[in-house]
Amino acid sequence: MASPPTAGARPDDVRRHNRAALLRRLHVDGPCTRAALATELGLNRSTIKTLVDGLTDAGLVAEQVPTRRAGAGRPSLLVVPRATAVVVLAVDVGVEQLTVATVGIGGDVLGRRSWVLERGRVHPVDVVDRVTEARRRLADELGVDAVAVGVSVPGTVRRADGQVHEAPNLHWTDVPLGEQLSRVLRLPVQVGNDADLGGLAEHTRGAARNTADALYLSADVGVGGGVISGGVLLRGTGGYVGELGHMVVRPDGRQCYCGCRGCWETEVGEDAVRRALSLPGDADRAAIVAELRSLADDAELARHRLRGVADWLALGLANAVNLLAPELVVLGGLLAALPPSVVAEVEEVVRRRSMVARASGHLRVATAALGGEGPLLGAAELAFEPVLATV
């Protein structure tokens, strides 16, 4: 059900709301004519004109003649967001790599710096130092400094202040990363869980675009996810939603570091995929992905070798689908490299085993469209949301 109103609104809120909605529309879906904006936002042309004039005066958008003309007559001007008018810093703290990028309105990456990390051995202080350095260099390159920062971390994060409660694969516990970064950078900093942000990015610009109810599941060393319900990325208490990896799917399964047995992470995570493919324990991400890709052309062999992973993947997905009733499941991280035959089989099993999928008749399982860029782009969106609502 739609959220019933609980707080009052003032006339001035309408103007701010409409300005934010228009800017967000341009940021997410790109350039658009005034006429189409009026239709999409349900506002009249004069209101749109006032809003666009205001945004133009503020330097946030420009009106341009479209490069491709449709039909005869004078072409309608396009309202185009100016990418460099508002720039945010997106940070992806991975297990093997640290990436810092500048992202402009419209979502394009305008510049980036990366560092390869000794697997799981990056210290928070080094992250702060490198982000500080990257911010300076990227600002010099672009001639524009960032106004906000979004950070993706492979761990459990308290959204309110960016406290990293536990990031087991970085060996971090209770790291006040948000506070440390905002003190040094003197910018607003938001920190999120990598899988949650991957889901946000797929919802904004990837496979789950325009999908109201979607589940994003990402497996790397850890397994995590993000839940989109009614068009919104869910946050639970403290923003801790989406520790999907620790759903127990196999009560008599392998011991997980969290203390339980048979967590989804132990059954479909990187280690499980490595075992299924009989790869050595030190095979890195690239080697696993290469092996998965090599199975793409032999459906039967792929299904045979990945049987266990596919079974537990399907069981866990059916559970989550019964609970959340998404119309789409997006597989990210290592799971985005699963052979198509295995993805199809998982989809079929989830459809069959889920009461909800059987009832609704709708459920697709797809692989992520943004590949490894998801958490970085999601971190940018995290930073953009409050900025676009108030700029």
Add this chain to the structure above:
Amino acid sequence: MASPPTAGARPDDVRRHNRAALLRRLHVDGPCTRAALATELGLNRSTIKTLVDGLTDAGLVAEQVPTRRAGAGRPSLLVVPRATAVVVLAVDVGVEQLTVATVGIGGDVLGRRSWVLERGRVHPVDVVDRVTEARRRLADELGVDAVAVGVSVPGTVRRADGQVHEAPNLHWTDVPLGEQLSRVLRLPVQVGNDADLGGLAEHTRGAARNTADALYLSADVGVGGGVISGGVLLRGTGGYVGELGHMVVRPDGRQCYCGCRGCWETEVGEDAVRRALSLPGDADRAAIVAELRSLADDAELARHRLRGVADWLALGLANAVNLLAPELVVLGGLLAALPPSVVAEVEEVVRRRSMVARASGHLRVATAALGGEGPLLGAAELAFEPVLATV
């Protein structure tokens, strides 16, 4: 994260929004002074005056001298919703009983009719007939006819049109109940799943009141639930969210009618509780509840006899908590009668086994406050929501 704006708003929307917010405040939280309304809704006193005057003219509220005076001086008038100004019909189709009630603004039940049903043998046509009859009699009693209808059904329901996809314990499949009722009653009809509506009621007026993120789990013959996230009851694709009962918690467990093994429903539902208590297979709901209540004073015996149910309850809850990060779990239906020692033990295990609960430090497990009235009161709320937004 908060939902970013996606649609435009017009100045006239503000008045409607504020009127709906004020009426909803009075409906949910009861009588209130103008001054307190101004504070709570964040609106100035003159706006509140205009809104209250409008609602008074429409006969929806009245201003009264409070019965209990606080302090000296002239008491502030209370804005009181007039219960009979808008009345809805709430219908609870249970496995053993059909209840129809009139509910007024403020949520009080103003009248009711009930029929005992032959267990699981009620025909949809009989439901329509009895609701029609009850509507007439209740309207005569009250002198006011209902303006909308909300219906609770123990099954999988498509919210858009009230199609009951599957209600196994009623032996219903693909029953267009919403359409049938609205044709005969000539009123807007909304149909929802009983556990979902129990959750809505507990959120609006029960144990989860003022809780932004809560999970409601109800076990009767079937097991179902409702998810409150960010203050809103989630709906998935077609409104099918919350088939929690078919989350597989024990892959090698008992066969469920849905085709899977070890569904939560088979491990913690009515049959499982009956088995745990060594009650005969035909022991009815009242007998089971009586036996559960008799264990309240012997914590050790209670834990011993309900060990299996408690274990699978805790495992499933830890899974759902990891996925959704609620701060509160509310146990409804038969589970509301669990001995306090067992509820405390389940809470402790879920806290320990859930990454999210460990990280947030917040998780309570409580029993439902509204008892068996939850689905009926939730059905009333379902009917009220669109009505209060437009009346």
